Amino acid sequence: MTVDLTAAEGVHPRRTLAAADEATTVHPPRPGRRRRRTVAVISALVLVATCVLMVAPFLWAAFSSVKPTDVAFSNPPVFRFGPTFQPYVDLWQTTNFYLYLANTVIVAVISTVVALAVGLPCAYALSRYAGPASLILLVLALIFRALPRFAVVLPMYEISKSIGIYDTRVALAAALIAINQPFTIWLLRNFFTEIPRELDEAAMVDGCTRFGVLRRIMIPLMGPGILTAGIFIFLFAFQEYLTAAVLTDINAKTVPVFIATQIGQNLPLLQQASAATVLLTLPVVGIAFIAQKYLVAGLASGAVKG
């Protein structure tokens, strides 16, 4: 059974139905054909409706961010207006949005690079060493991945204050590296396991050291796996609200924290928050489309979720 592709595109599901009816009047259909057609149309409609609902909050935020302020929040909603980009201008000129955006990106990049540098050798060792230490580390990593955040983040808040790194990018990046490390080594280890051990042995027979094998053979082979892990760690760091809300105040604040603090504010600020949401979402939508292959591969490997 195939789904009707023209209907799935969401162009004219109704026309498809009408066309189906027309077809049936000309050629009397084989039994079951009309039912199959109905099933295809219904499944296409379900898919289209799901896609619309999935992007609806974002579309509405984007829509509200370009309305003139006097009608932006009118109820019932206004659909005809002269678009304006004033909220975007105000967002850049009157708030520290650029600082928060820089914080978010820098913290995410640092934590991705360090997490990979630290996690890669560990994941490789876990995939090749069969001793009990390997099993214990894997089980502990599984437990650490599932810990409730507050059990580690609240003490981190106190420790960061007492050693004077509270509200810095370093503190936030360090916390995120540690929190995402269990996930990192699990995901990378699953990718390493798929590379046959014979390859290591052959290279070592040819005179490579263990570290040479990792650097010269494994890391080049792991390209897509490393990319997948990097994308996920970057996303998790970029998404993090709870840790950032507790460990930052003014200087190291990230965009998700900024947007969350704007909720109870007055209307122009709220409209700026919707502009911030759009600016944050657009690159993420880009990631969802461009990196889709890697995201799906990472999810399929079964190690995902922090």
Added chain:
Amino acid sequence: MRRREFWVLVTPSVIVMFGFMLVPLYRTVRWSFQKVEYGAPGTSVGLSNYSGALTDPRLGRAVLFTLLLTLVVTAFCLVFGYILASLVNQLGRMRPVVLGLVLIPYVLPHVVGAVAFSWLFDTNFGGIVNFVVNGVTGGMLGEPLWFTSVWPNRLMIAANAVWFMLPFAMLMILAGLQGVSTETLEAAEIDGASPLQRHLHVIIPSIRGVLGFVLLIFTMDVLRIFDSLIALSPQAVSLGNESLMLYIYNVAFREGAVNLGLGSAISVLTILLILVLLYPSIRTLVREAKAA
């Protein structure tokens, strides 16, 4: 691999993971037996934080609310995620487009997604949901108080959780569907199994493992739900719509940290619950390691 090589390779990661996590974790466990505030040494109070936690009616409400949410969201996402995955699995060239759109709620920061989601319902922000539903049904919905009335607020929270978690369920199940043997499916079709029978007796039994995994992740994730409530339920405390994690945040951080000990005790209890939930996975891991 030799033992020495193993330890050289894993040491940096072990230091980062356990150094940065075990020290804080130890402090949480110690706090849970103390009356304590940030920056000051605490005084030991024995088990009174635990007895306080177990007799606090506000915590009881938070636990009930979280369990109800977990049950509803997990059940809905498993069933609907399966249906969606089956539909997407039959798609051809539209597949990347559908997957890309469905991935958006998954990659967006949850708190930002929840803020945008709350604007759909907020009558101060146009109230598009009320507008559309009333337009279609002729005013059947009326004007529910999405943010200040218990059940409408719960409905909105559950809808939001489904919105950002459904993509994960769908993608996991979709990955599972790739592994279903086509020979078995064809055999079932030749033997005259209807599409429904093929789903119930062939496909679902062969992706049982994936479904179990999704169930486990969902249970743990919804139990830890926090970010989205910040945006969706500003009056969670008075409505009784506090989740377990929001309760810890409120008593141990936001409300002047007066009950840091109590919050820590609840964290410890949550960890114990998570250990119980993880036990089957750990047992499988150990068994696989022994077999290898």
